[in-house]
Amino acid sequence: MKADPKDQQRLLDLQAIDTTLQQLAHRRKVLPELAELDVLGRAIGVLEDERVRAEVEVDDLDRDITKLEREVDSVRQRRAKDQQRLDDGRLPARELTALEHEITSLTRRQTELEDAELELMEKRETAQGRLDGVDEKISVAREKRIAAETRRDEALTEITREIEWKQQARRPLAADLPGELVQLYEKIREQSGGLGAALVQHGRCGGCRLELFGADRNRVKTAPPDEVVRCEECRRIMIRTAESGL
Template identity: 45%
Template sequence: MVTAAAQDQWRLLDVQGHDIRLTQIAHKKGTLPELAKIAELEKKLAEVDDVLVKARTVATDAQRELTKAEGDVAQVRQRAERNQARLDAGQGSAKDLQAIQHELESLAARQSVLEDAELEVMERQETAEAAVRGATAKRDEVLAEIAEAGAARDKQVAVLDEEAVAEARERETAAGGIPKELLALYERIRESSHGVGAAKLYQRRCEGCRMTLPPNDLARIRAAAENAVVRCEECGRILVRTADSGL
């Protein structure tokens, strides 16, 4: 059975207080509001990126269509210009010139159709480019929000890290005078008991599990030597006896 002077057992409560605070600091670091905000913004960014990819695909396809439409119109215009030049020069027989005139009329009609198609594609391409610009602006906006939230998170983490360092230093000082055997027992219990290895026995109640001890347990503890390290039968934690234990 582990034994330790009463004052060494009291020191365990100081160590436990520092350990609880360190656990609280770690929990706070992991649950900062900025973390949830960043996670939400990153989800939003993924959605915006998806919209941007689709918008760019539509814009690329529209540009490809527009390039083809412009080429088709240019090709008809060039043929019409060549035919007009031949007609103006009076090259060929009357029959040939008449055929050229008919072809010019057909080319004019074809050009009108192609130009209408080109205009329609151009409008779609402009709409698609506007969508790309809008999605890009939205992405920049979300990235700025992520950067802002990240800076706020880093500031909070720095404060908590500084607090944790100071707390760990005080914890080391508090644990410095405790016998190794007692401290090792405390650490083993703490690891398996949700971070609490020692608790005060206050008004006949274990402050670790909040259970009021039954008479037979109180009798056992009352009969134990002052340097005996007693434990709660309910939760297994070290029970530190004080003037307020109610024994």
């Protein structure tokens, strides 16, 4: 293929823009905020599961405490009635003795229930502390997520703006170059990881960085200026200038 040497050199300008666009696209995919948000998302998920467990524990303890409170109240009322009957003293001595035994038993039962209730309330306080601690961790993690989302959005906006600028600069440059040359360049770029044209410097291909030797070096050196020369190794378009060292 033939192309004006100046057009060939302008491929380097096009390549520079395309390389920048490729770098910007890569930056967009690997923003540190994306990784941070992924970590925060998983951490919040774990904390929310922990919160559910802590909340269930608190609810279970509340239910058990309520049940004990009802039992304590029932025993207290029954004991109060028995005590009233005992204080009246209108029952036969045998029944009064049985009533005294029952009051003693009820008093012991009330004490046992109140002790159990106190123990549950202590457990409930500990469980509530765990729940409050998890809520605080979730709140902190969510604040961090909001901050990371803000930084991510700002970075994405800036990258998008830079991409648009580069694309605007690329369009007239690509349109001004020979169509056949641009097509070849694009095809090579697609096949070679984004690099379609490279400057030959100090006798080395700028694409694969290999030094040219022997017949291959002579081939590149003696090719007409308007000949589109490609590297035998990486197949990229080799741009020759005064820096090529040939």
